[in-house]
Amino acid sequence: VEWTDKERSIITSIFANLDYEDIGPKALVRCLIVYPWTQRYFSTFGNLYNADAIKTNPNVAAHGVKVLHGLDRAVKNLDDIKGTYAELSVLHSEKLHVDPDNFRLLADCLTIVIAAKLGNGFTPETQAAWQKFLAVVVSALGRQYH
Numbered sequence: 001v002e003w004t005d006k007e008r009s010i011i012t013s014i015f016a017n018l019d020y021e022d023i024g025p026k027a028l029v030r031c032l033i034v035y036p037w038t039q040r041y042f043s044t045f046g047n048l049y050n051a052d053a054i055k056t057n058p059n060v061a062a063h064g065v066k067v068l069h070g071l072d073r074a075v076k077n078l079d080d081i082k083g084t085y086a087e088l089s090v091l092h093s094e095k096l097h098v099d100p101d102n103f104r105l106l107a108d109c110l111t112i113v114i115a116a117k118l119g120n121g122f123t124p125e126t127q128a129a130w131q132k133f134l135a136v137v138v139s140a141l142g143r144q145y146h
C-alpha cells in the first residue's frame with residue numbers, strides 16, 4: 001500500500017487528537033448494539049443483556065480502549081501493517097474464532113463515532129484517508145485466516 005504525505009498526515013493527526021477513553025468504548029458499544037451477533041465473542045465480559053447494560057459495562061469500555069491501542073500500532077507502522085498484525089490476526093482467527101466479516105463492522109462503527117466527533121472536520125478527504133487506513137487494517141487482520 002502506498003500512502004501520500006497528505007494521507008499520512010491526516011491519519012496521524014486523527015490519532016494524535018483522539019480521546020481513546022471516549023472513542024474506543026463508544027465504537028465497541030455501538031458495534032455490540034448494532035450487530036448483536038458480535039456479542040457472542042465477549043461471553044466473559046458479563047452483562048450484555050441490553051443497550052444500557054452494554055453502555056455501562058466496564059469490560060466493554062476497557063476493551064474498546066484496548067482496540068484503539070491496537071490500531072495505533074498500525075499508525076506507527078503504516079508501511080508494514082500486514083507484518084504488524086500477523087500475530088493479532090492469528091489470535092483472532094485461531095484462538096478467538098472471530099468471523100473476519102466482523103472486522104469491517106467494527107471499523108464502520110469506529111468511522112461513525114469519529115465522524116460524529118470531528119463534525120465538519122470530517123471532510124471527504126479526511127474520510128477517504130481514514131477509510132483507506134481501516135480497509136488496510138481489516139485486510140491485515142483477516143490475513144491469517146484460511
Ligand code: HEM
Nearest residue numbers: 038041042044066067069070071092096098102103106107
Ligand atoms: C482481543 C484488536 C476486532 C474480538 C483483541 C486485542 C486487541 C484487539 C489489541 C487484545 C489482544 C491481546 O490481549 O493480546 C482488535 C482490532 C480490531 C478488532 C484492532 C479491528 C479493528 C475485533 C472484532 C471482534 C474482536 C470485530 C469480535 C466481534 C476480540 C476478543 C478479544 C480480542 C473476543 C479477547 C478479549 C478478551 O478476552 O480480553 N482485539 N480487535 N476483535 N478481540 Fe479484537
